[in-house]
Amino acid sequence: MSDAFKTFLAKREADQQAAANSQRWLWILAAIACVAVLVFVALRPDPSKQPLNPNTATAEQLATLPEVGPELAKAIIKQRTKKPFTRPEDLLDVKGIGPLTLDKMKPRLQFE
Numbered sequence: 116m117s118d119a120f121k122t123f124l125a126k127r128e129a130d131q132q133a134a135a136n137s138q139r140w141l142w143i144l145a146a147i148a149c150v151a152v153l154v155f156v157a158l159r160p161d162p163s164k165q166p167l168n169p170n171t172a173t174a175e176q177l178a179t180l181p182e183v184g185p186e187l188a189k190a191i192i193k194q195r196t197k198k199p200f201t202r203p204e205d206l207l208d209v210k211g212i213g214p215l216t217l218d219k220m221k222p223r224l225q226f227e
Contacts, residue, residue, distance in 0.1 A: 166225040169206065170199045181219040187211045201226060 163179045169191055177188035187209070194200075194209045203221050206212050212220075 164223075166223055168225050168227055170195050170226070180223055182216045183220070 162176070167176050167180070169177065174185065174188040174192060177183055177191050178185055180188075183191070190209050190211055191206065194206075198205075200206060203217060203224050203226075206217055206220070206224075207214070
């Protein structure tokens with residue numbers, strides 16, 4: 116084998132090794148990114164467990180309350196425009212909320 120060919124083979128092998136190292140680092144970075152996303156999602160507070168103020172919550176937030184769907188959330192918003200809620204029992208004035216529903220909602224309600 117000539118020296119030029121040996122040099123070519125050595126350079127090609129070094130290039131292949133550098134490419135393999137680059138790919139290895141990309142896989143490591145991708146794995147780290149996936150783990151970071153999973154940790155972020157796992158540690159993010161669950162909105163269905165966060166307390167909320169029925170006077171300021173959006174319809175989407177109200178819909179996370181137990182037994183409350185989009186229509187009942189709209190009814191709560193409509194009722195609070197007439198008179199703000201000051202205590203949980205005020206929600207009984209909303210059509211569709213009875214004592215049992217209110218009992219399920221109470222742990223998540225917060226009034227300021």
